[in-house]
Amino acid sequence: MKNTKTTTAKSKKSMRKAFCSYYAVFMLAFVSMCIGSIIALSPNAPLSHIHAYTQLQLYAKSMYEMQILCLQSFDYTRCQHQEFSPHSHYHIQSQLTPFGDSLLLLDVSAQVHNPITSMRQNVLNRHIILKR
Structure with a gap:
C-alpha cells in the first residue's frame, strides 16, 4: 500500500513540474509575441x-x-x-x-x-x- 501512495505522489509531482514547464514556455512565447507586436506596430x-x-x-x-x-x-x-x-x-x-x-x-x-x-x-x- 505504501508503494502505491509514494508512486502516485511522485507522479503528481512530476505532472506538476511538467505543467509548470509548459506554462513557463507558453508564457515566455506569449510575452515575446506581445512585446514584438508592441515594438513593431505601435509608436513605441x-x-x-x-x-x-x-x-x-x-x-x-x-x-x-x-x-x-x-x-x-x-x-x-x-x-x-x-x-x-x-x-x-x-x-x-x-x-x-x-x-x-x-x-x-x-x-x-x-x-x-x-x-x-x-x-x-x-x-x-x-x-x-x-x-x-
Whole structure:
C-alpha cells in the first residue's frame, strides 16, 4: 500500500513540474509575441524612426554636396540626374532643373524602407543654386 501512495505522489509531482514547464514556455512565447507586436506596430518604436530620419537627412546633405562638386567639375547635362543606394534599404536621388538663366533647382529625395516597422520614410529637400 505504501508503494502505491509514494508512486502516485511522485507522479503528481512530476505532472506538476511538467505543467509548470509548459506554462513557463507558453508564457515566455506569449510575452515575446506581445512585446514584438508592441515594438513593431505601435509608436513605441521611435528610435528606429529617429535613426532612419537622421540617416536620411545625412544622405540628403551628402547628395547636395556631391551635386555641388559635380557642377564645379563638370557641366549641367552630366550632373542633371544622380542617384545611389548606399545600403539595401536606402535610395537617394537628385534632379537638377534649370530655372531662368542664372538659377538651378536641385531636388534631393531620399527614401528608406524601415525594416522594424515596415514603413517607408521620405526626405525631400529643394535647393536653389546660382549659376556662375
